[in-house]
Amino acid sequence: MSDDSELPSRPGGESLAYVCWRNGDGTRVAGCPLDRPHAEALARAYAQFFPGLDYWVEEVPWLALPRGSRVTRSSH
Numbered sequence: 001m002s003d004d005s006e007l008p009s010r011p012g013g014e015s016l017a018y019v020c021w022r023n024g025d026g027t028r029v030a031g032c033p034l035d036r037p038h039a040e041a042l043a044r045a046y047a048q049f050f051p052g053l054d055y056w057v058e059e060v061p062w063l064a065l066p067r068g069s070r071v072t073r074s075s076h
Helices: 036-049
Strands: 016-022 028-030 055-059
Touching: 016 036, 036 055
Parallel strands: none
Antiparallel strands: 016 028, 016 055
16 A cells, blocks of 8 residues: 555445444443444434433544545654
């Protein structure tokens, strides 16, 4: 991989997202990154099966790079 290689784009330009929720003790939990449509569907399914908890979807910020972004490595 060269210093100026372009990151592969996601099919359809979709971003990745986490399904998040809080446990009964208040700790925040997040699943693994999924395509946003799948994360949203999974959050809805969890909400049906576990109605006592709130679920939401958050974008994965470090994977949400604009299309055409380039990664460069600086030399020290």
